[in-house]
Amino acid sequence: MRRTMLFLPGNNPNMIMNGGLLGSDSIIFDLEDAVAPDQKDAARELVKSALQTLNFGKCEIIVRINALDTPYWEDDLEEMLPLKPDVIMPTKVSGAEYMAKLVAKMDEVEKKNGIPVGSTKIIPLLETTLGIENAYAIGTSTKRMAALYLGAEDLTADLRCQRTKEGKEIAYARGRLVCAARAAGIEAYDTPFTDVEDLEGLEKDARLAKGLGYTGKAVISPRHVSCVNKVFSPSAKEIAYAQEVFEAIRYAKEQGKGAISLRGKMIDAPIAQRAKIVLDAAAEIGGLLNE
């Protein structure tokens, strides 16, 4: 379950040491934008040492690496993959060709280190206009693909427009990315809300993303974690309805009925599937029974 992905600057020990205690489902050790070019070596060493030593509990471990047009990405993979992070997050991903180059290197490093080839998943950051237009090709480019993740800051620079809290300028990209991800059978993650103080704006932004079909959202501040977790968790009403759906299915089976209805509405396969997703999520978050 991945409702929140919290960025931790890769060269900041104070943030890293508390990474597992901040309530996010995933933590992203950032070797890219949060690390100055002359500190890439220090950040890799610090993240390596932290991953070898510290316990991050149930948090999924993601490492954001530098883009393929930099001199850093191969060293990032050489040093990070042996530590078996759950996910590698490549940046500025532009298309299937980019992914093929990355995957070839990951295959090589995994093989060299005795790690099952293909076991490290990928969540690419799509933050260029070309990346957005190629979203489906990227999403279907490798079996390693776990999700697509929208990065709006670089994207709006590429679009040559202002980034706003309302986000009208990224409406197309948000729709395109979530549609491509769902068509590829993978998850979709929304861009961070960058005003750390504006928790009301954050909630509105997260609800918008959830309404579009996003699975969760990246966050750049620990202060944003609980709000985003709450938005992307199923509500008590959603859980109760999902339980009613399964109760109706069970009852119809008992009665030998082919058609199933609940409160006068037909229960079809998509409704049952959605109910299952809600109950699976509830079970993972709160330990609720999932029947």
Add this chain to the structure above:
Amino acid sequence: MYPADSIHLNKNGKIKKEELAKMKIIKAAIAGTVESSDVMISVMPGEGKVDIDLNSKVGMYYQDEILKVMKEVLQELDVPSVKIKAVDKGALDCTVRARLKTAIKRAAGEAK
């Protein structure tokens, strides 16, 4: 705890020095910061021995532990001669280890 490719033990658990090339400190280098939970480590070419000057805000309680971690790193990287100055602001062992490794690799001209 250590990356498998960076330390070699014989049957008695001792490091097999002959399998490791000595890391020579050829210039001064620094790693880390003086922010909370970090340690700033400066290394310089030594005079045939390891010389550590540690200034830690938690030194009263953890000086021995910090020195032990630093000596382990020096042994692991096979650095027989170096001068180290460390200003510690409450760094965890993993941070001390990372910062010292970074400083040494930079000082040996091996930083990537």
